[in-house]
Amino acid sequence: MSTDTDRLVTLHGPTMGTRWTARLAQGRIPPGLGAALQDCVDAVDREMSTWRPDSTLMRLNAAAPGAWVRTGPDLIAVLQAAARITEASGGAFDIGVGEAVLAWGFGAAQGRTDAAAIRAALRQPLRAEVECCPARNRVRRLNARQLDLSGIAKGHAVDRMARLLRGRGIPDFTVGLDGEILAEGLRPDGRPWAIALESPDPDRRAAHGLIELSGRALATSGDYRHRVRLGLDWLSHTIDPRRGGPVRNRLASVTVLAADCAQADAWATGLMVLGEHAGPALARARGIEAIFLVRDADSLREVTTLQPGDLTA
Known part of the structure; x- marks a missing residue:
């Protein structure tokens, strides 16, 4: 007996230390689609990875401040988008955190902390200064900050996959990479896609709730997956660029x-x-739809700027 689930086609592959996934609400896979999706995410990795010394981003980081580096329009678009969100967030988001990411043992440092580099990172705000020249496909850093696109590149890769599927005439799908997901159209049963929001538990994977999504994207940042131990403390991988160290607040996760x-x-x-x-407060002021999970002693408290009824427990 056929079910709606039977009509879903799932494609997936490795990238950026995790896996990308695409689910299509149709029973036939267009020829070469899996390979084309893999090419999408591989192209982003070649441009924006901090793990690959040959990536365009790492060539930019290796160039002297003021020196132009040739790149493609995708990296320029991501750098420009990052600059807009840096300004709108008052510097809470900034791609100039590369030195601090490595100093605190995250990313390519793979848990190895560097006390001297930590002290240097803590002395100043990590504000990137980048100039883009789209007309000539080139970029330059205007200061010595090492750039890290970990907070935006995966989302961009998801957008690229979605763009490819739309271009192939596929109307109903989800694409995802780690905690970043975009949903388009409807499931085979005619309803929006049901996306599970992960509970912020470092020891197991469980759903905090479900949200129905169509024509929108979703991303989650949290303190419970990518972290390192320093002494008796677990430190989140999210760096506060205003102080050069891991965030220290009561948020367990934020979904936008x-x-x-x-x-x-x-x-x-x-x-x-x-x-x-x-x-x-900023999410409400800017009309950003977000779900905040706050740690209160031994419990979680939810603060949301979503419309009533969007989240199902």
Whole structure:
């Protein structure tokens, strides 16, 4: 007996230390679609990875401040989007955190902390200064900040996959990479896509609730998956660029809904940095749809700027 679930086609593959996934609400896979989706995310990785010394981003980081580096329009678009969100968030989101990410043992440092580099990162705000020249496909850093696009690149990769599927005439799908998801159209049963929001538990994977999504993207930033231990403390991988160290507030996670996934990804990071009071206040002021999970002693408290009924427990 056929069910709606039987009509879903799932494609997936490795990228950026995790996996990308696409679910299509149709029974036939267009020829070469899986390979084309893999090419999408691989292209983003080649441009924006901090793990690959040959990526365009790492070539930009290696160039002297003021030196132009040739790049493509995608990286320029992401750098420009990041700059807009940096300004709108008051510096809570900033791509100039590369030195601090490595100093605190995250990313390519793989848990190895560097005390001297930590002290250097803590001395000043990590504000990136980048100039883009789209007409000539080139970019330059205007200061010595090392750039890290971890807070926006995965969302951009999801947007690229969605763009490819739309271009192939596929109307109903979800695409995801880690905690970043974009949903288009409807499921086979005619309803919006049901997306599980993860509970912020470092020891197991469980759903906090469900949200129905169509024509929008969703991204989550949290303190419970990517972290390192320093002494008796667990430190979140999210760096506060205003102080050069991991965030220290009571937020367990922030989930943001937006028109595109790059924007959701960056805002989830920025609101996580702002914390349990300033984060919701800015989200309301800017009309950002977000779900904040706040740690209160041994329980979680939910603060949301979503419309009533969007989230199902």
